[in-house]
Amino acid sequence: MRSTTTGTARLTKTHKLSAAGITVAMGAAAVAMAVTPGQAAETPSIAVKPVAWTTTDLGAHHHITQQAKTTAADATAAKVKADAAAKAKADKARADQQAASRSQARTPVKPATPAKPAPAKPAPAAPVKKAYADNLDGWIKESLDILKSKNIPATYEGIKRNIMRESTGNPRAINDWDINAANGVPSKGLLQIIDPTFKAYHVEGTSWDPYDPVANITASCNYAADKYGSMDNVNSAY
Structure with missing residues (x-):
């Protein structure tokens, strides 16, 4: 059996081929292989309009991706910062409490001053007995x-x-x-x-x-x- 020369479809190149364009090209190749043997058929060129991604689209996609990443990073950084601030506040409160406890322990307790007893009332002076001569x-x-x-x-x-x-x-x-x-x-x-x-x-x-x-x-x-x-x-x- 004679081999048949198989032609390949040419795809018009743009900035970049889309997946749909590749699929169409493969379909065209299959049609060419189905030509009657012995006939040299030239595979016609099929113009496929590719789906192109423009530079603008890529830039927008990149910007959105970067923005999402930045937002997530900012949220993570904010949470880390808040957690660090809360921990620092708790550590300071604990340190202040410990310092107050140490200060109180070092402060000597002043003994209570005993109440002074009320001054005793002086006993009434005994009347001075007048001296008289014994005559x-x-x-x-x-x-x-x-x-x-x-x-x-x-x-x-x-x-x-x-x-x-x-x-x-x-x-x-x-x-x-x-x-x-x-x-x-x-x-x-x-x-x-x-x-x-x-x-x-x-x-x-x-x-x-x-x-x-x-x-x-x-x-x-x-x-x-x-x-x-x-x-x-x-x-x-x-």
């Missing part, structure tokens, strides 16, 4: 101060005058011859007072001994004030 002058003056505190009237002159008449200033004087003595109650002391009268007119704060000079004077003056208004009004036995 007739001192006895009369001490008696006068006591009588004055009890509002019992008397004067120094009236007391001394009656003492000198009754006992001449002897605190141990006793009358053992008058009616009182006969009745068993003799007059005693500076102002010759009998025991029942002394007890009835005793002045609080003085001794209960009728021979005590101050006790004798104050009781006798108390009695004279009651009976005569004052020892000053007594000029004889009373």
